[in-house]
Amino acid sequence: MSRAYSDIAFTAAVRAVQSRMGSRSVYAPLDRSNDRRDTLTADEADFIHERDGFYQATVGESGWPYVQYRGGPAGFLKVLDPKTIGYADFRGNVQYISVGNLQGNDRVSIILMDYANQRRLKILGRVRIVDVDDDPTLIGRLVMPGYSARVERAMVITVEGYDWNCPQHITPRFTQVEIEKEIAPLRDEIERLKIAVASDGTTARANSLGEGPLRLRVTGLRQLTPRVRAYELRTDDGSVLPAVAAGAHIDVPVRLADGRATTRRYSISSDPGSRDMYEIAVLRDETGGGGSVSVHVDLQLGMTLNCGMPGNDFPLHDDERPAILIAGGIGITPIKAMALQLKRAGRAVSLHYAVRSRDQAPFLPLLEHVLGSDITVYPADEAQRICPRDVVLAAQANTVFYVCGPERLIEAFRTTAKEAGISEEQVLYERFVTSH
Numbered sequence: 001m002s003r004a005y006s007d008i009a010f011t012a013a014v015r016a017v018q019s020r021m022g023s024r025s026v027y028a029p030l031d032r033s034n035d036r037r038d039t040l041t042a043d044e045a046d047f048i049h050e051r052d053g054f055y056q057a058t059v060g061e062s063g064w065p066y067v068q069y070r071g072g073p074a075g076f077l078k079v080l081d082p083k084t085i086g087y088a089d090f091r092g093n094v095q096y097i098s099v100g101n102l103q104g105n106d107r108v109s110i111i112l113m114d115y116a117n118q119r120r121l122k123i124l125g126r127v128r129i130v131d132v133d134d135d136p137t138l139i140g141r142l143v144m145p146g147y148s149a150r151v152e153r154a155m156v157i158t159v160e161g162y163d164w165n166c167p168q169h170i171t172p173r174f175t176q177v178e179i180e181k182e183i184a185p186l187r188d189e190i191e192r193l194k195i196a197v198a199s200d201g202t203t204a205r206a207n208s209l210g211e212g213p214l215r216l217r218v219t220g221l222r223q224l225t226p227r228v229r230a231y232e233l234r235t236d237d238g239s240v241l242p243a244v245a246a247g248a249h250i251d252v253p254v255r256l257a258d259g260r261a262t263t264r265r266y267s268i269s270s271d272p273g274s275r276d277m278y279e280i281a282v283l284r285d286e287t288g289g290g291g292s293v294s295v296h297v298d299l300q301l302g303m304t305l306n307c308g309m310p311g312n313d314f315p316l317h318d319d320e321r322p323a324i325l326i327a328g329g330i331g332i333t334p335i336k337a338m339a340l341q342l343k344r345a346g347r348a349v350s351l352h353y354a355v356r357s358r359d360q361a362p363f364l365p366l367l368e369h370v371l372g373s374d375i376t377v378y379p380a381d382e383a384q385r386i387c388p389r390d391v392v393l394a395a396q397a398n399t400v401f402y403v404c405g406p407e408r409l410i411e412a413f414r415t416t417a418k419e420a421g422i423s424e425e426q427v428l429y430e431r432f433v434t435s436h
Contacts (some may be wrong), residue, residue, distance in 0.1 A: 004038035004161030006030045056102035059107040086156040088142040090149035118167035125157040210253025210306035218303045224362040230281045240275045241318040246338040251308030254294045264291045267334035284328040312431040322348035328405025350374045357381040388416040403429040
């Protein structure tokens, strides 16, 4: 254990309890140790770099502690030097409890977890808050390339002490990335066995679908909801993808259960600013003609898809008029890309998202993180329904509306806008149909 950590954490009251419970003798040698362990080594730096989240505790004026989970891409908490760590503080639910607490008490306690390997690192430190405009160089060191969340400030933490916990009582848990890494050899073995037993070439065909000009490989899968799965598609040779704008789509080859080869059109939901990956999200519809089911069953990591070139029948306007985005269910796929593009450009945007329930709402955590107070969610299981009249009448006269979802949602907004005297050119829409 760390002497610096114990000097802070082992108060007189704590030491009294240790004495009463018989553990004081175990920790007493720390009082005489010359190894304070208040300076991070390469082991701590590597551990911190691999984490994609941590728990952070601050204390407010009421004396109550507040624990918050901070998440982001792996490595977003950075070791700036052996005594300093820091992270870009992304815009969240705009409660600002941690930020407010740190105005009066700069102390912070952080716990970083590696559930898979049952490891835990605790850090005690003092926080310096740096606004985004005050130190652009520092902000540049902390931002994560390709991560579209809005940075509001930097949190710079001077390490006062740290401690590694024993693995006792840490229940192993695994992220999707960790699971995929472990099962990748099994997938490879399955494919080798398929090829070994196939005599008519059907396996080889299944691993490379379509005849389109754009050769892509499935490089990532994410189960967004029980019925919606996201697929990451990259070029087969790692080259840059054709540029797209929000609202774009791509034709993806699928093989139906009866053996017929066809294509299905899916919106590109990834950030249009990225040129290394397209993301599509597919709702599995058991009542359809089999297209979405085939995607869920057949599209596997490593599969090659010869797709059509991207197109765009649902583009954003390119002037400064405000935008209101309306999505119903899986209609969020093009709307998500629009929200990311508009936010990155600093343009006025709000999103109204109608869903069956929050746990069946694709991309909801990300959109709430990026949009903050600019998103309104309408979960049907909470008896909340979107009211087109309220949305339209509250908008500025020059607002452009983008609607994607079921036919009844689109028609409700078109009718309401017409009744309110809004021109047809200001209400753009894209119908989605389940994959038949």
